[in-house]
Amino acid sequence: MGINYYWRLIATLVSFICFGIGGLLVGLLAYPLLLIFVRNKDYRYLQGQKLIHYCFKLFIGFMVKIGICTVTITGLKRLQKKNLFLVANHPTLIDVAILLSLIKSTDCVVKSKLLENPFTKGPLVTAGYIVNSQPEQLINSCAQALNNNHNLLLFPEGTRTQDINKLQFMRGAAKIAIMAKKNLTPITIKCNPRMLAKGVKWYNIPSSKPHFQINVGKEIEIHQFLDPTKSENVQSRHLNKHLLNYFKGELKIAGSKTTIRN
Numbered sequence: 001m002g003i004n005y006y007w008r009l010i011a012t013l014v015s016f017i018c019f020g021i022g023g024l025l026v027g028l029l030a031y032p033l034l035l036i037f038v039r040n041k042d043y044r045y046l047q048g049q050k051l052i053h054y055c056f057k058l059f060i061g062f063m064v065k066i067g068i069c070t071v072t073i074t075g076l077k078r079l080q081k082k083n084l085f086l087v088a089n090h091p092t093l094i095d096v097a098i099l100l101s102l103i104k105s106t107d108c109v110v111k112s113k114l115l116e117n118p119f120t121k122g123p124l125v126t127a128g129y130i131v132n133s134q135p136e137q138l139i140n141s142c143a144q145a146l147n148n149n150h151n152l153l154l155f156p157e158g159t160r161t162q163d164i165n166k167l168q169f170m171r172g173a174a175k176i177a178i179m180a181k182k183n184l185t186p187i188t189i190k191c192n193p194r195m196l197a198k199g200v201k202w203y204n205i206p207s208s209k210p211h212f213q214i215n216v217g218k219e220i221e222i223h224q225f226l227d228p229t230k231s232e233n234v235q236s237r238h239l240n241k242h243l244l245n246y247f248k249g250e251l252k253i254a255g256s257k258t259t260i261r262n
Helices: 003-037 041-065 076-080 095-102 112-116 118-127 135-147 172-180 232-250
Strands: 070-074 085-088 107-110 152-154 185-192 211-216 259-261
Touching: 003 041, 003 118, 041 070, 041 095, 041 118, 076 211, 085 095, 085 172, 095 152, 095 185, 095 211, 107 135, 112 118, 135 152, 135 172, 152 172, 172 232, 185 232
Parallel strands: 070 211, 085 152, 085 185, 107 152
Antiparallel strands: 070 259, 185 211
């Protein structure tokens, strides 16, 4: 292993420490201050989401600057619209951080166990993210967020990808889109070589610097899947199959026009 490998190993450790400290500070300082000075809950969550956006923008910029990885982004302008339903695949641990660094404010679906982690609880409650503790309530909460003109970010896999060649989607995203009658904006994420995959320890870094390729695709229009003669389950099943096939196809194709962060 060369000097670059060991530098990236140390830099990765430093990044994890910075992430943990940042999470604690948000919970201990930002959240109480927002509770005191911003009485309206929706506006407080909006300000919390903006704070998380800028924190992650700084964090990802730091990771790129010190040489842990590089990031290219295609279709960034598509994220400038409001009331977007964003769905993405989930190959690595920092996908959420990268995407939230690109989107100024969005509701986001997170695992309930993250509320038990002192390093992640603060940012989650500050931003008012949606917890996936109860499936039916989750779907209703997400549909309500879209109906309230919020952005929504969701990973249809429900967890990080185990095997890239066996991509599977849960039907939650499709159900939400059908219920809210909302177009979906697909975001494909590639990381080569892959880092921070499911089940891989932080110190098992790849031998060469990973490159993230983020592509924001054109909206998938919901009207073609809405059929009042069929149940919502049937409609969502058709949409989910289309969504899965879309991602399987796109993940085999390299992007073209890119913005590079290095």
